[in-house]
Structure formats: C-alpha cells, structure tokens
Amino acid sequence: MPPSEALASLTRRPPPPNPPRASSAGTDRFLAFAFAAADLLVETDIDGVIGFAAGAFPSRFGRPAQDYIGRPINSLFAATDHETLDIALAMIRQSGRICPMQLSLADTAHSQVSVGAFLLQTTPQCARLSFSIGPIAASLNSASLNSASLGAAGQGPSPLADPRGFARIAELAMRQGTQGGLGLVEVQNWHAIRESMSGADQRAISAIIGDVLGASAGNGGAGFLTDGRYGLMTERPLDMADLVNRLEKALLGSPAKGRAIIRGTEIPLAHGTMPAPQAARALRYALGRFADGGTEAAKGIGAEGGFERIIACAAQHAQAVRETLEARRFRLLYQPVVHLSDRSIHHFEALIRPSSNPSGPSQQPQEFVTFAEALGLSEVLDWAVLETALAALDENPNVCVAVNMSGLSIQNPEYRRQILARIQQARTVAGKNAPSRLMIELTETAEIEDLAAAASTMEQLRSVGVPVCLDDFGAGVAVFRYLRAFGVDHVKLDGDYVRASCKTRRDRALVGSMVELAISAGASVVAEMIETDEQVALMRELGVEFGQGWLFGRPGRLPGRN
Numbered sequence: 001m002p003p004s005e006a007l008a009s010l011t012r013r014p015p016p017p018n019p020p021r022a023s024s025a026g027t028d029r030f031l032a033f034a035f036a037a038a039d040l041l042v043e044t045d046i047d048g049v050i051g052f053a054a055g056a057f058p059s060r061f062g063r064p065a066q067d068y069i070g071r072p073i074n075s076l077f078a079a080t081d082h083e084t085l086d087i088a089l090a091m092i093r094q095s096g097r098i099c100p101m102q103l104s105l106a107d108t109a110h111s112q113v114s115v116g117a118f119l120l121q122t123t124p125q126c127a128r129l130s131f132s133i134g135p136i137a138a139s140l141n142s143a144s145l146n147s148a149s150l151g152a153a154g155q156g157p158s159p160l161a162d163p164r165g166f167a168r169i170a171e172l173a174m175r176q177g178t179q180g181g182l183g184l185v186e187v188q189n190w191h192a193i194r195e196s197m198s199g200a201d202q203r204a205i206s207a208i209i210g211d212v213l214g215a216s217a218g219n220g221g222a223g224f225l226t227d228g229r230y231g232l233m234t235e236r237p238l239d240m241a242d243l244v245n246r247l248e249k250a251l252l253g254s255p256a257k258g259r260a261i262i263r264g265t266e267i268p269l270a271h272g273t274m275p276a277p278q279a280a281r282a283l284r285y286a287l288g289r290f291a292d293g294g295t296e297a298a299k300g301i302g303a304e305g306g307f308e309r310i311i312a313c314a315a316q317h318a319q320a321v322r323e324t325l326e327a328r329r330f331r332l333l334y335q336p337v338v339h340l341s342d343r344s345i346h347h348f349e350a351l352i353r354p355s356s357n358p359s360g361p362s363q364q365p366q367e368f369v370t371f372a373e374a375l376g377l378s379e380v381l382d383w384a385v386l387e388t389a390l391a392a393l394d395e396n397p398n399v400c401v402a403v404n405m406s407g408l409s410i411q412n413p414e415y416r417r418q419i420l421a422r423i424q425q426a427r428t429v430a431g432k433n434a435p436s437r438l439m440i441e442l443t444e445t446a447e448i449e450d451l452a453a454a455a456s457t458m459e460q461l462r463s464v465g466v467p468v469c470l471d472d473f474g475a476g477v478a479v480f481r482y483l484r485a486f487g488v489d490h491v492k493l494d495g496d497y498v499r500a501s502c503k504t505r506r507d508r509a510l511v512g513s514m515v516e517l518a519i520s521a522g523a524s525v526v527a528e529m530i531e532t533d534e535q536v537a538l539m540r541e542l543g544v545e546f547g548q549g550w551l552f553g554r555p556g557r558l559p560g561r562n
Contacts, residue, residue: 040056043129077105098118439490
C-alpha cells in the first residue's frame with residue numbers, strides 16, 4: 001500500500017538523540033495536581049522549608065514561585081493560621097498526611113483555601129512534604145473546615161471529592177486492607193427538588209449533605225458521584241440506617257423542608273481471596289452503576305454482598321459480553337482530531353458502539369467498557385477494537401486511526417507480544433516502508449505494575465512508526481508516572497480541564513503547567529472536548545497543538561471507502 005503525501009505528517013518523526021524529558025522529581029511533583037487540581041504546589045523538607053514551588057504564585061502573591069524557595073511554609077499563610085499549621089506539621093510525622101483543612105493565604109485578600117499534604121519518604125534518611133493548596137469545594141459548608149477544629153481534634157471533615165478522586169480514595173483503602181465500608185447515598189428526588197429551588201437553596205442543601213457525610217467519613221473520605229448521589233468511605237463498619245436518619249433530620253431545617261427522600265446501601269471493602277486488581281475493577285463497576293442508576297442499580301448488581309457477590313452477579317453476563325466482542329457485534333465510530341492552527345484533520349479516534357442486545361448487559365458504550373474490564377475482558381475488548389480498526393484502515397488508505405489500549409491489557413506479557421506481532425504483520429502487508437497509520441492511546445483503567453516491560457513495548461511500537469498517546473492526561477495519578485517512564489509522542493488533556501480553563505485563572509494556570517510538563521517530556525498535546533472557538537484560542541495560547549471535540553466533528557464514519 002503506497003504512502004500518500006497526506007500521511008507524511010502523521011508519521012512520528014525520529015526523536016532527537018537526547019530528547020528533553022521531565023526529571024523524575026519534577027514529574028512526581030505534578031502528581032498532586034492530579035489529586036487536587038491545586039492552585040499552588042509546594043514541596044518542603046521535613047522542617048517545612050520550601051524546596052520547590054509551582055503554580056499560580058504571580059496571581060496569588062504578585063511574585064514568582066522561585067522567590068519562595070528557602071522560605072518556611074508558614075510564609076504563605078496568614079499569621080493567625082501559623083499555630084494551626086505548626087500543629088499539622090507536627091502530626092504529619094506520625095500520620096503521614098494532613099487531611100484537607102481551611103487556612104487563609106498571606107495575600108492581600110487573605111483568601112480562604114483548602115490545604116492538604118502528604119509525607120514522601122524517599123529513603124530512610126530523606127523525607128519531604130508535598131503540599132496541595134487549592135480552592136475549597138463549593139458544595140461543602142466552609143464552617144466544617146475551620147482551622148479551630150483541626151487544632152482541637154487533629155482534623156475536620158474533608159471536602160467532597162470529585163467522582164474520580166473519590167474512586168481513588170476507595171480503591172486505595174481497599175488495597176490497603178481497610179476493614180471499613182463503602183457507603184452509597186442517594187437523594188432519590190433530587191431533580192424535583194432542584195427544579196423547585198434557587199441556586200442558593202440548592203447549594204445550602206448540598207452543604208448540609210457534605211457536612212453530614214464528611215463527619216461520618218472521619219479519617220476516610222466522602223465525594224459526590226453525580227447530582228444527588230454521594231459516596232463515603234469509612235475505616236469502621238458503617239451504620240447506613242443511622243446515616244440516612246441523620247441526613248433526613250439535618251435536611252428538615254433546610255430549604256428542602258423534609259422533602260428529600262434518602263436511600264443508601266453499603267459495600268464491604270474486604271475482598272477475601274479475590275485478587276486486588278479484580279476487586280478494584282468490581283469497585284469501579286459498582287460506583288459506575290450507582291452513579292448511573294442509584295441505589296437500586298447498585299443493589300441489582302449485588303453490591304450489598306461485597307465484591308465477590310458483585311462479580312458473581314456479573315458473571316452471568318460475562319459470556320454475552322465475550323460473544324459480543326468475539327462476534328464483532330459492535331461498530332466503531334471515528335471522531336476527528338485536528339491541528340488547532342488550521343483545523344485540518346490529523347487523525348481519527350476509534351470509539352466503540354456495541355449493538356443493541358436486550359438480553360445481555362447494558363449497551364451504553366462507557367458502561368459496556370467498564371463492565372468488560374470488571375470481568376477481566378479488557379484484552380478481548382482491546383484486541384477486537386484493534387482488529388476492526390486495522391480492517392477499516394485497509395478500506396481507507398488516506399487516514400490515521402487511534403485505538404485505545406487499557407492499562408489492564410498492557411500488564412499481560414503475552415498480550416504485549418501479540419500486539420507487537422500483529423502490528424508488524426500489518427506493516428508487512430502494507431509494505432515495510434509504508435508509514436504507520438495506527439496510533440495507540442494508553443488509558444489509565446489500572447496502574448501498570450511492570451513499568452519497565454511496558455516501556456519496552458511502547459518503545460518497540462514507536463520504533464516501527466506507531467505513535468503512542470497518553471489518554472486523559474491530568475485525570476489520574478498513574479498517567480504522570482507514565483509520562484516519566486515511557487517515551488510518548490502525544491498526551492491527551494482531559495476534557496474537564498479544557499472546559500474549566502476558560503472559567504478561572506486558577507484552572508488556566510493549571511492547564512498551562514500541565515502543557516508545559518508534557519512539552520518538556522517531548523510530547524505534543526491534544527485537548528479533548530473542545531466545543532467553542534474561545535477554547536480553541538486559549539488552548540493555542542497555552543501551547544496545545546491538537547484538538548478534539550464536537551466543534552470539529554462528532555463521531556461518525558471514516559471518509560473514503562468505509
């Protein structure tokens with residue numbers, strides 16, 4: 001298959017002999033941004049002396065971050081909060097972390113911020129503290145975060161995490177063997193309540209719910225999963241009936257005036273002899289089902305019986321999922337990714353759309369993928385998509401297509417061998433000098449344990465002209481480690497950051513830092529979920545080269561003979 005001139009720009013250029021890469025320490029420091037979407041990222045020694053600073057220092061303090069190197073961490077905060085911070089610094093030596101608390105910055109406005117930190121023990125002789133300083137969650141009553149509660153009790157209720165952040169909290173607790181519970185709480189008539197109230201009243205109700213859940217979570221964590229649906233992770237068994245009763249009483253004095261219908265269910269975190277990766281997939285599946293369908297959906301998959309029951313209930317659908325994939329009862333739609341400079345198409349991303357199957361599991365694309373991964377079928381899924389995309393490339397000789405590869409799949413050595421062999425076979429058919437028209441997008445569905453082996457596979461793919469892209473950059477923690485460990489050609493900026501960047505200077509500064517980090521590692525940046533010309537202009541200003549979103553085209557058929 002002869003290459004066309006149009007494909008030349010799609011082929012990965014050979015890297016320079018010593019491509020610029022982000023340092024190990026520098027990349028690790030950006031992990032906190034993934035956790036907290038922080039305004040400011042600060043690293044200190046064990047005594048609280050700042051050794052690294054990044055983020056929105058100029059907009060907050062009117063001075064660059066470098067001016068604070070060598071100063072005590074207290075210098076960033078109002079004098080009235082120094083004692084509280086000193087107490088927290090003393091506690092972190094025992095607890096390993098500072099739970100998010102509210103402090104005032106030493107800026108002209110004495111801005112209220114949420115401050116959290118964790119201890120990094122790099123060697124027995126060397127330790128450092130990593131601080132994330134950012135906005136206070138709007139849905140949580142700020143009174144529950146006052147610094148006095150920290151000084152008295154060591155910590156206060158934590159701000160509600162976002163869905164991804166809460167999933168990480170719960171999964172980490174599960175992997176560490178926490179013998180507590182995962183509570184799922186739903187305001188069943190939330191949409192009706194919301195439609196009858198002002199925005200201020202809605203925020204008041206959310207604040208009350210946040211207070212109760214945060215207090216109940218204790219040393220665990222609480223988060224919102226979607227409107228009216230919340231989760232909390234506890235270190236001790238949870239009395240769900242008592243929690244529901246307390247929520248109902250707390251809301252009696254709210255604008256809802258007792259109209260809220262509260263329901264809840266609990267998932268035991270213990271997973272017995274089940275391997276942790278499989279339990280983690282079951283956890284993600286349960287959270288997804290609850291977010292989509294509420295407590296009844298969670299009960300319907302056996303959530304109250306724990307992870308083993310979830311897997312047992314899901315197993316009856318496993319064969320249907322496998323047959324859907326093996327029989328190719330799905331189609332791929334392709335969404336364009338364009339050069340932001342002139343909006344010409346660079347490549348297409350392949351997106352799976354399962355065929356309707358009333359007797360099988362849900363056929364919503366994301367739920368189908370999550371379900372397949374929960375059942376350990378990520379390799380079957382990825383292979384089916386790869387084969388279908390390669391067939392489409394045969395029919396459409398003038399396009400480049402990106403396919404997703406799960407972090408779950410890449411952990412299997414045999415799968416890595418097979419995918420390399422399959423791509424080599426495709427290149428042999430096309431002609432050894434033909435440029436690759438396939439791109440791999442690595443998704444963070446699970447952390448890759450053998451980074452060295454995975455990095456070798458990524459490099460072998462790149463050596464035969466297959467570009468590698470890190471998907472959802474900024475949405476999870478592991479992707480930052482992948483940027484350091486793997487040589488990649490592109491990173492795809494998570495769409496939530498793209499949308500937020502046009503709203504506040506804080507989010508714009510955060511996106512700018514992430515783009516800078518990616519470029520320093522030798523990767524170009526793709527911004528997803530672009531819907532407006534304003535977003536295009538801002539992304540170009542920040543150094544983003546490519547864009548994807550409805551502004552440029554919705555998923556559809558490939559151009560050509562497909």
